[in-house]
Amino acid sequence: MANLKAIRHRIKSVQSTQKITKAMKMVAAAKVRRAQARTLAARPFTKRVISLLKEIVHEVADVDLNEIALLKKRPINTVGLIVISSDRGLCGSYNSVVLRTALERIKNLQAQGKEVKLILVGLKAAGFFRSIKCEKLKNYTLLPAIPTVQEAKLIADQAAEFYINGQVDSVELISTEFINMLRSQVVNTKFLPVELPHSEDDNSLKPQTLFEPSINELLELELVPKYIENVIFQALLDASASELAARMNAMSSASTNANDLIQSLTLTYNRARQASITQELLEVVAGAEALKN
């Protein structure tokens, strides 16, 4: 009898868990669609910035490019890693994949004799790297769920500052790229110094472009900051879309698992119930038989 009660209890608890996972799945499904739309809406801007950068680089001598702090390459001793994770869990392997990749990269760089410093985005990364011996330059946690340009600017400016004042000699970005609802991929992008898109050197006659005030000022004050900001913004958007997609998938499979569990538990429960009824019947019949004699 105690067994029956225990099973009933189990079924109830699995059912309530399923209710939660189902709700989370639906919320994530609704959000992921919007996040995907945002990610796609941001692409034209990124495309234009890159094509503009390409056209401008074409017109500037390499010597001039070296004068811009964010483009200048120097020997790499310390590497800054920006790791983008989520603030919340329950999203399958999303965070663990990002964090594992980051850890591998750190070990790899340390094996090469380079110092690694971290800039972490998201509570999960902050928690994971707390116990790991590595200098943390900055933590960004509990950013708004919908990434905006302002946050991207915040992170990009901070990273640029670390780069300019020499705390790091290069910056890499480890984040998740959103491919589709079922697939996303962890990517490692070189962030600073800015790798300029190389334009093919054709000597064809082109109308000379007018730059106001001057091409260097334009690059240094407007275009390069805009570019790095946009790289981060795009990464944040991709990360949020991937996180939501991962959560949706994780919750969907959790709901299915809960369903299976409920079914098998119900079967066991019914069997146990039937067994106990049979047992009781047998006892009654046996008692009656005994009285007859």
Added chain:
Amino acid sequence: MPGTLTLRIVTPERVVLEQPVEQVTAHAVDGELSILPDHEPLVTPLAIDMLHYKTNKEDEFAAVMGGILEVRNNEVTVLSDVAELDTEIDTARAHLAKERAEAEKTQKTDKMDVYVTEMAVSRAIARLKAVEYRQRKRKHV
């Protein structure tokens, strides 16, 4: 019949506008400039101000919060962090933002803070200007 320009205003969040226009007048960091069809290639940063363009002899306005303007092959592209068309601007909100920022500015002493509030003021002014110009033009018609 002169040719037309294609005006494209792109922000990280969306493509605000993409349409043929006859003329674009923008405020660059070092002054106002007008662009007509067959303008020579040009790249320049923009100030936080309004942008004025003409389509089918109609005057239209937009508020652009800084950014870069590029002219090439009769295409005018504005890359900006934030941009709004005059019809999208929330006038009441812009008024509030302006008053708030101006009030805050008087309280700030730190140079950086003053700069930040000044930026907020100019953003609000750009929005209000775009709306005001539109209303003025509509009255004349």
